[in-house]
Amino acid sequence: xxxxxxxxxxxxxxxxxxxxxxxxxxxxxxxxxxxxxxxxxxxxxxxxxxxxxxxxxxxxxxxxxxxxxxxxxxxxxxxxxxxxxxxxxxxxxxxxxxxxxxxxxxxxxxxxxxxxxxxxxxxxxxxxxxxxxxxxxxxxxxxxxxxxxxxxxxxxxxxxxxxxxxxxxxxxxxxxxxxxxxxxxxxxxxxxxxxxxxxxxxxxxxxxxxxxxxxxxxxxxxxxxxxxxxxxxxxxxxxxxxxxxxxxxxxxxxxxxxxxxxxxxxxxxxxxxxxxxxxxxxxxxxxxxxxxxxxxxxxxxxxxxxxxxxxxxxxxxxxxxxxxxxxxxxxxxxxxxxxxxxxxxxxxxxxxxxxxxxxxxxxxxxxxxxxxxxxxxxxxxxxxxxxxxxxxxxxxxxxxxxxxxxxxxxxxxxxxxxxxxxxxxxxxxxxxxxxxxxxxxxxxxxxxxxxxxxxxxxxxxxxxxxxx
Numbered sequence: 001x002x003x004x005x006x007x008x009x010x011x012x013x014x015x016x017x018x019x020x021x022x023x024x025x026x027x028x029x030x031x032x033x034x035x036x037x038x039x040x041x042x043x044x045x046x047x048x049x050x051x052x053x054x055x056x057x058x059x060x061x062x063x064x065x066x067x068x069x070x071x072x073x074x075x076x077x078x079x080x081x082x083x084x085x086x087x088x089x090x091x092x093x094x095x096x097x098x099x100x101x102x103x104x105x106x107x108x109x110x111x112x113x114x115x116x117x118x119x120x121x122x123x124x125x126x127x128x129x130x131x132x133x134x135x136x137x138x139x140x141x142x143x144x145x146x147x148x149x150x151x152x153x154x155x156x157x158x159x160x161x162x163x164x165x166x167x168x169x170x171x172x173x174x175x176x177x178x179x180x181x182x183x184x185x186x187x188x189x190x191x192x193x194x195x196x197x198x199x200x201x202x203x204x205x206x207x208x209x210x211x212x213x214x215x216x217x218x219x220x221x222x223x224x225x226x227x228x229x230x231x232x233x234x235x236x237x238x239x240x241x242x243x244x245x246x247x248x249x250x251x252x253x254x255x256x257x258x259x260x261x262x263x264x265x266x267x268x269x270x271x272x273x274x275x276x277x278x279x280x281x282x283x284x285x286x287x288x289x290x291x292x293x294x295x296x297x298x299x300x301x302x303x304x305x306x307x308x309x310x311x312x313x314x315x316x317x318x319x320x321x322x323x324x325x326x327x328x329x330x331x332x333x334x335x336x337x338x339x340x341x342x343x344x345x346x347x348x349x350x351x352x353x354x355x356x357x358x359x360x361x362x363x364x365x366x367x368x369x370x371x372x373x374x375x376x377x378x379x380x381x382x383x384x385x386x387x388x389x390x391x392x393x394x395x396x397x398x399x400x401x402x403x404x405x406x407x408x409x410x411x412x413x414x415x416x417x418x419x420x421x422x423x424x425x426x427x428x429x430x431x432x433x434x435x436x437x438x439x440x441x442x443x444x445x446x447x448x449x450x451x452x453x454x455x456x457x458x459x460x461x462x463x464x465x466x467x468x
Contacts, residue, residue: 088101089101089102089245090242090245090246091104091155091156092156093148093154093155093156094153094154094155094156095154095199096199096200097151097154097199097200098199098200098201098240098242098243098246099147099148099154099155099202099242100146100147100202100242100341102341103146103147103148103149103340103341104159106146106148106149106166106167106168106340106341107146107148107149107152107155107159107161107166108159108160108161108162109161109162109163109164109165109166110162111164111165111166111167111170112167112344113167113170113171113343113344113347113432114432115170115397116395116397116398116399116432116433117344117347117430117432118167118170118171118174119174119397119398119418120346120347120418120419120432121171121174121343121346121347122171122174122175122177122178122180123178123398123400123417123418124346124347124350124351124417124418124419125141125175125178125180125336125346126178126179126180127351127356127415127417128321128323128334128336128351128353129141129179129180129181130356131323131326131353131356132323132326132331132334135326135327135331136332137292137326137331137332137333137334138181138220138221138332138333138334139180139181139334139335139336140181140182140183140216140219140220140333140334140335140336141175141180141181141182141183141335141336142182142183142184142185142212142215142216142335142336142337143168143171143172143185143186143337143338143339143340143343144185144203144204144212144296144298144337144338144339144340145168145185145186145189145340146339146340146341147197147202147203149166149168149186149340150186150189150190150197151195151197154199167340167343167344168186168340168343171343172184172186181219183212183215183216183218183219185211185212185215188211188212188215189204189208189211192211194207196208196211198238198240198254198255198256199254200240200242200243200254201238201240201241201242201243201254202241202242203241203297203298203300203301204298204301205256205257205301206232206256206257206258206259206301207232207257207259208301209298209301209302209305210227210230210259210302210305212298212302212337213302213305213306213309214226214227216335216337217306217309220333222288222289222332222333223288224287224288224289224309224310225286225287225308225309227259227261227305227308230259230260230261231259231260232257232258232259232260233257233258233260234255234256234257234258235255235256235258236253236254236255236256237252237253237254237256238252238253238254238255238256239252239254240252240254261304261308263304263307263308264284264285264286264308265282265283265284265285265286265304265307265308265313266282266283266284267280267281267282267283267307268281268282268283269281275300275301275303276297276300276317277317278316278317278318279314279315279316279317279318280303280307280314280315281313281314281315282307282310282312282313282314282315283311283312284311285307285308285309285310285311285312285313286308286311287308287309287310287311288310288311289310289311289312289332289333290310290311290312290313290329290330290331290332290333291306291310291312291313291314291331291333291334291335292313292314292316292325292326292329292331292333292334292335293306293313293314293315293316293334293335293336293337294316294317294321294334294335294336294337294338295315295316295317295335295337296317296337296338296339296342297339298337298339299315299317299337302337303315306335310333312329314329314331319345319349320349320350320351320352321336321349321351321352322351322352322353323351323352323353324352324353324354324381344430347418347419347420347430347432347434348419348420348421348422348423348430349419349421349423349436350387350416350417350419350421350436350437350438351417352380352381352383352438353438354383354438354439354440355403355414355415355416355417355437355438355439356414356415357412357413357414357415358402358413358414358415359413360402360413360452362452362459364459365452365458365459365460365461366458366459366460366461367460367461367462368390368391368394368453368460368461368462368466369462369463369466370466371390371391371393371394371462372391373388373389373390373391373451373462373466373467373468374388374389374467374468375387375388375451375464375467376388376424377445377448378424380438382441383438383439383440383441384438384439384440384441384443384444384445384448385436385437385438385439386403386416386436386437386439386448387416387419387421387424387434387435387436387437388434388435388451388467389420389425389431389433389434389435390433390434390435390451390453390462391433392433394453394455394460395433395453395455396455396456398455399418399453399454399455400415400418400453400454400455401415401416401418401435401437401451401452401453401454402414402415402416402451402452402453402454403415403416403437403439403448403451404448404449404450404451404452404461405439405443405447405448405449406447406449407447411449413452414437414439415437416435416436416437416451417435417436417437418434418435419434419435419436420432420433420434420436421434421436435451448464449463449464450462450463450464450466450467451467
């Protein structure tokens with residue numbers, strides 16, 4: 001009886017540990033890439049907070065003592081017993097490898113981009129390239145492959161690939177028709193004998209980033225430093241993102257290859273910079289030319305190479321892509337890098353730049369006034385942003401949309417990006433029938449007469465007043 005009572009007491013004390021150590025635990029929000037929940041208010045703005053207990057539960061979960069230990073313990077238990085991850089966004093691979101769950105569709109060749117999405121993405125990139133050319137700048141597009149695209153042998157056997165092309169393969173096949181300079185990093189990494197991604201992180205190593213850098217600058221007209229004689233120092237101190245998600249109390253001990261480079265560029269605004277910063281500006285690089293680079297987290301291990309290889313550079317991580325920065329920076333090279341799993345983003349947010357004017361010779365256009373077309377507008381920076389969607393029945397595999405604007409009594413045509421502004425529409429799913437144009441500040445809403453759609457060799461017209 002005494003033993004049973006002692007066991008119950010010990011059990012209760014263990015259960016009480018999180019309660020008495022609230023606020024003493026290590027903050028894990030950084031590893032989970034989110035803000036910790038704040039302690040809720042019972043009354044807010046003079047009203048009773050009806051979500052108090054839900055918010056308190058979130059706060060307690062984030063701040064209870066031993067949280068990281070308990071999360072890691074659960075993960076290790078499920079891993080040992082069931083061979084599965086306790087974190088749904090992380091996949092346990094072979095030989096200790098970890099993979100991001102959001103890359104599974106790409107790995108299995110489940111197309112999340114329709115054929116029309118692919119054509120729309122290629123046309124968007126072509127329009128960006130044409131804009132750069134008009135500003136005297138070269139444009140290069142590249143995709144950071146998902147880790148399991150390059151190292152499928154470490155994926156669990158339960159994932160099978162379907163027949164047909166992945167999103168990336170389909171886009172890569174379409175780009176030559178649009179004349180876009182594309183650097184194929186799948187080919188580049190596949191040709192290397194060594195592993196250049198990290199087993200427990202979703203990104204390439206610094207050495208992998210160097211390979212990407214070299215392939216990108218090779219696609220430019222001007223020559224840039226290749227760091228031909230660079231050596232690397234291996235350290236076991238890397239904070240691996242996937243490992244942190246399932247083992248939040250694990251020490252930062254993953255292997256990383258650090259380049260032995262004496263950088264001479266300076267960072268505008270100070271010497272301290274965070275790799276995750278939305279904007280990084282650098283000056284004084286010994287290289288030549290001015291660079292504008294749109295990048296994501298894969299740029300964390302590459303931006304310093306570019307900063308050293310160019311005399312001036314700006315790295316932007318925010319979307320939409322601010323193409324109007326090309327002229328401001330006097331850029332002669334523009335690089336767009338995006339990870340494979342996010343390719344759909346290319347057709348969900350139109351780049352921020354003035355819609356190009358088009359010269360059209362139209363003999364006739366079919367009236368679309370009875371179709372379920374839709375158009376909205378907003379003011380963004382110095383632009384009138386007009387966006388919407390078009391009834392599917394009017395569209396072929398490829399289409400172009402022109403905003404019809406009354407300028408001094410005559411019709412002017414501005415080409416819109418084929419982008420489906422999902423977030424602005426409040427939609428959960430993406431579409432492949434959208435349009436989005438940033439019109440000059442001088443254009444008023446009243447001057448926008450409608451849209452002209454070109455598809456299947458025909459023109460179709462919808463007046464503004466019929467688009468709800």
